[in-house]
Amino acid sequence: MTTPTQLQPAPVIDETARLLTEHYIFPETAEQLAGLMRQRLAEGAYDVDSAEELGRLVTTDLQSANGDKHLRLKYHPVRVPPEQGEAALAAMRRDFDTSLGGAPLVELLKxxxxxxxxxxxxFPLEWAAEPLGAALALASPARALIVDLRGNLGGDPDTVSFVCGHLLDARTHLNTMHWRAGDRREQYWSPAHVPGARFGGTKPLYVLTSGRTFSAAEELAYDLQQLGRAVVVGERTGGGAHPRDGWTVHPHLEASIPVGRSVNPVSGTNWEGTGVAPDIACAAADALDRAHALALARLSD
Known part of the structure; x- marks a missing residue:
């Protein structure tokens, strides 16, 4: 019978600091945080018995500089397998299959x-294009549309562009991603053409958000809001605008490090740390009824 190996925080901190300084989108902040972690290690602040507690302490320190919610030392209760990417992909595929491809509800209201x-x-566009295209095409004849993102935790920026293509009339610049690696810039545009009918860019459009709405789902709400295309109804979103990569630094710990940042062409900034502020603020549970009432009032004008 084997016994658990005693937690050794120093190798975890050293590797996390190395990855941070090599990959984090803000190099100066990375150096500052790496120094903070090494200082805290020397002070004994990380002398704890569990990987979960170490992850919590380090995450608090990592987010102390700028509140970056994608920057963390993430604890995995189940040992991270060597094929971490394959396991994550398999889990994502299960979520895709059980949610009808990421569009679990299409409904016509009064x-x-x-x-x-x-x-x-x-979900990744190569998976999601068909089901999302079908759902949006089905809703395209409606007089007004409500896109519900209250339970959406993020995903693929290409899928954001694809959805926007159904809600706009022409190819439109949505976002520019600034990547740390190679100091690259990558623009994202809505497609000029979409499969099937499109809802278009003139009929009333509402986007529902909650405090759980995060990452790429926030981008979808933010892009449409900044373009003046949609009214955002609900709660302020989580505030994660930086795409991340993950590295295993312990059998139960993953260093989650943002490697890029979004820049909106209208605002010149993004929603990092602040979240997307709703145009109509209300509890997430009330957002659908509120948006429906707004749509009916506008259609009656």
Whole structure:
């Protein structure tokens, strides 16, 4: 019978600091945080018995500089397998299959107002194009549309662009990603053409958000809001605008490090740390009824 290996925080901190300084989108902040972690290690602040507690302490320190919610030492209760990427992909595929491809609900409400729920994620476009295209095309004849992102935790920026293509009339610049590696810039545009019918860029459009709405789902809400295309209804979102990569630094710990940052062409900034502020603030549980009432009032004008 084997016994658990005693937690050794120093190798975890050293490797996390190395990865941080090599990959974090803000190099100066990375150096500052690496120094903070090494200082805290020397002071004995990380002398704990569990990987979960170490992850919590380090995450608090990592987020102390700028509140970056994608920057963390993430604890995995089940030992991270060597094939971490394959395991994560398999889990994502299960979520995709059980959510009808990320569009679990299409409904027509009173007055010709359609609701399309997108969740629990905006899955990779090579998977999601067909089901999302079908759901959005089905809703396209509606007089007004509500896109429900209250339970959406993020996903693929290409899928954000694809969805926007159904909600706009022309190819539109949505976002520019600034990557640390190679100091690259990558622009994201809505497609000029989409499969099937599109809802278009003129009929009333509402986007529902909650405090759980995060990452790429926030981008979808933010892009449409900044373009003046949609009214965002609900709660302020989580505030994660930096795409991340993950590295295993302990059998139960993953260093989650943002490697890029979004820059919106309208605002010149993003929603990192602040979240997307709703145009109409209300509890997430009330957002659908509120948006439906707003749509009916606008259609009656």
């Amino acid at each position: 007055g010709g107002v359609a609701v399309v729920e997108l969740g629990p994620a905006l």
